[in-house]
Amino acid sequence: MRFTSFILLLAVSVSGFHCASSTAPETKPIPVIFDTDIGNDIDDVLALQILFQYEVEKKIDLLGIAISKSFPRVVDYVDGYASLNSRGDIPLGFAYNGVNPEPHKYVPVTLDTLINGKPVLEPKRKLDDSIPEGYLLMRKLLAGQADSSVVLIVVGPETNLSRLISSKPDEFSTLSGVELVKQKVKLVSIMGGLYNKDYDFPEWNIVQDLTAAQRVFADCPVPIIASGFEVGTKLLYPAASILSDFREGDSNPLVISYKVYQPMPYDRPTWDLTSVLQGVEPELGYFDVSPAGKITVDSVGNTRFEEKPGGLHRYLKLKNNQQLVLDSMIQKTTRRWKDVRHQ
Ligand SMILES: [Ca+2]
Numbered sequence: 001m002r003f004t005s006f007i008l009l010l011a012v013s014v015s016g017f018h019c020a021s022s023t024a025p026e027t028k029p030i031p032v033i034f035d036t037d038i039g040n041d042i043d044d045v046l047a048l049q050i051l052f053q054y055e056v057e058k059k060i061d062l063l064g065i066a067i068s069k070s071f072p073r074v075v076d077y078v079d080g081y082a083s084l085n086s087r088g089d090i091p092l093g094f095a096y097n098g099v100n101p102e103p104h105k106y107v108p109v110t111l112d113t114l115i116n117g118k119p120v121l122e123p124k125r126k127l128d129d130s131i132p133e134g135y136l137l138m139r140k141l142l143a144g145q146a147d148s149s150v151v152l153i154v155v156g157p158e159t160n161l162s163r164l165i166s167s168k169p170d171e172f173s174t175l176s177g178v179e180l181v182k183q184k185v186k187l188v189s190i191m192g193g194l195y196n197k198d199y200d201f202p203e204w205n206i207v208q209d210l211t212a213a214q215r216v217f218a219d220c221p222v223p224i225i226a227s228g229f230e231v232g233t234k235l236l237y238p239a240a241s242i243l244s245d246f247r248e249g250d251s252n253p254l255v256i257s258y259k260v261y262q263p264m265p266y267d268r269p270t271w272d273l274t275s276v277l278q279g280v281e282p283e284l285g286y287f288d289v290s291p292a293g294k295i296t297v298d299s300v301g302n303t304r305f306e307e308k309p310g311g312l313h314r315y316l317k318l319k320n321n322q323q324l325v326l327d328s329m330i331q332k333t334t335r336r337w338k339d340v341r342h343q
Pocket residue numbers: 036037038040041043044155156272
């Protein structure tokens with residue numbers, strides 16, 4: 001009996017020791033909602049690809065994608081692109097009666113591209129398949145998450161986020177939009193505005209839906225980290241990567257879209273990519289961060305920052321590590337396409 005107890009104790013001790021020594025504390029994937037105006041600029045596609053890569057690496061759980069460009073075929077594009085990344089199940093939302101309804105070029109051209117008679121993107125969903133309002137998708141997703149856990153990454157006009165903040169209690173939550181965001185969201189990482197003296201004009205994302213931007217910076221109840229125009233402008237994604245890092249080459253939808261967006265070869269600012277990196281891996285210090293303060297958006301869309309202890313807003317600043325940041329962006333954008341060949 002005593003011997004059995006000893007063996008049992010030994011077994012428990014060894015197993016306890018084993019647990020303590022071999023399982024380092026696991027970092028839980030960060031729940032992320034991505035809000036994008038894919039179809040306007042091309043950097044959104046690269047930013048989305050990086051998020052899918054973060055998901056493969058188990059750094060994030062991509063809960064859903066809200067679309068802020070009100071061109072219906074963006075839904076087809078994002079659905080097809082998500083399927084290509086084994087996430088055809090991802091919840092989608094759409095800003096109905098939002099801004100930028102014009103098609104531009106790369107979304108329709110990529111959707112209509114056939115290789116050997118087969119479309120390069122094969123969406124299963126389109127706008128008339130009950131795609132919810134972007135802000136309702138956000139409400140539904142937030143309601144199911146732990147408190148202060150979700151990172152919202154917003155890289156287009158702030159239409160969906162503004163509607164979320166203004167939303168009322170509904171079947172998803174008894175909380176108002178402000179209360180729900182305050183309870184569930186840890187950080188909002190926004191690409192938008194201008195925060196240094198090198199440039200002085202209203203930034204594009206802000207002016208597309210000016211009322212929305214003003215509301216977000218006035219009423220969002222949780223910390224916002226903004227990446228200004230000046231940051232991504234100085235970090236250019238190289239055309240050489242598009243031309244050489246994709247095993248599928250010209251049949252890859254990202255490559256097709258990039259080449260359609262502008263005549264090649266061109267290097268493109270990485271505005272949206274900066275907000276993804278900062279939102280997911282702030283601890284890696286890709287950028288310097290301003291002191292706390294308050295960002296306001298004036299009547300024509302200029303953004304002004306005022307330092308204020310305890311303020312909820314900060315903005316990103318470039319460090320002297322720009323090649324390292326770019327290398328990381330390139331690695332995350334291309335990793336999947338170096339490894340696999342499109343079937
Ligand atoms: Ca964008």
